[in-house]
Amino acid sequence: MRIALGADHAAAAFKQELLTYVRSLGHTAVDYGVPLGATASDYPVSAEITARAVASGDCDLGLVCCGTGQGVMLAANKVRGIRCAVCTDCYSAAMARQHNDANMLALGARVLGIELAKLLVSTFLSTPFEGGRHAVRVGMITDIERRESAGEVTGA
Ligand code: RB5
Numbered sequence: 001m002r003i004a005l006g007a008d009h010a011a012a013a014f015k016q017e018l019l020t021y022v023r024s025l026g027h028t029a030v031d032y033g034v035p036l037g038a039t040a041s042d043y044p045v046s047a048e049i050t051a052r053a054v055a056s057g058d059c060d061l062g063l064v065c066c067g068t069g070q071g072v073m074l075a076a077n078k079v080r081g082i083r084c085a086v087c088t089d090c091y092s093a094a095m096a097r098q099h100n101d102a103n104m105l106a107l108g109a110r111v112l113g114i115e116l117a118k119l120l121v122s123t124f125l126s127t128p129f130e131g132g133r134h135a136v137r138v139g140m141i142t143d144i145e146r147r148e149s150a151g152e153v154t155g156a
Contacts, residue, residue, distance in 0.1 A: 001125065004059035006032035006050030008043035008072070011065035011109035014117065018063060018107075021118050025125065030059055047075035054103050055081040062104040063121060073106035080145055083138070088112060093120045097127035101138045 003022050007015035012034050022029040032050045034041045043066040050072075054062040062084075064072035069086040076084040084104035085096035088111060096102035105124045107117050129135075147153075 001060040002028045002030060002058070003125065004030050004032055004050045004053040004062040005064075006046040006062070006072070007034060007065040007109070008046050008067075009034055009038045009041045010043075010067040011107075012036050012038050014107070014109035014114065015063075015065045017114050018065070018117060018121055021121060022063070022125070025122060027125065043071040044075040047072040048079060051076040051079035051082045051084070051104060055079050060103075061125065063107065063124075064104060065107045065109050067108060067110040069106040069108035069111065073104075076104050076106065080149070081142075083141065087120050087124070088116075090119055090123045093123040094127045097124055098130045099134045099137075101129040101134070 005015050005019050013036060016036055019029045019031055032053060033046055047064050050062050050064050053059045064076055066072045073084045073086045076082050082104055083100060083102045084106050085100065085102040086106040087093040087096060107120065
């Protein structure tokens with residue numbers, strides 16, 4: 001697969017290690033910055049660039065990193081078609097793919113050790129979406145997105 005990776009300054013070195021790891025798994029890893037040694041950068045910028053690479057179909061899945069994973073997750077999820085999950089345990093990383101068809105994983109460089117992060121990444125990348133009843137629910141998420149951009153506020 002083609003995997004997009006992006007990070008802010010707090011996670012640049014962490015993202016660099018994951019880039020090498022993703023390649024070692026046999027995937028193509030595309031680096032959307034920031035580069036190693038970058039000074040303070042705004043996490044919404046790298047999150048959006050990386051998310052757009054996934055949303056456009058240029059990459060199959062994406063990994064975004066910041067200090068906690070929370071900021072890049074919030075920003076990535078503003079891009080239409082993105083389902084980005086912050087994970088700190090392997091069960092959630094598997095379920096995010098299997099049940100939620102998450103297409104991006106957000107990781108916190110100040111929260112996770114690099115070896116746990118690698119396990120989360122390999123779990124996320126190797127777990128397929130189960131489809132079936134889960135596809136109906138994911139479709140409902142997409143429908144919220146559609147109604148939101150159409151300005152339809154109808155409630156549940
Ligand atoms: C940067 O200091 C930090 O705020 C950022 O990496 C991230 O954790 C935000 O959610």
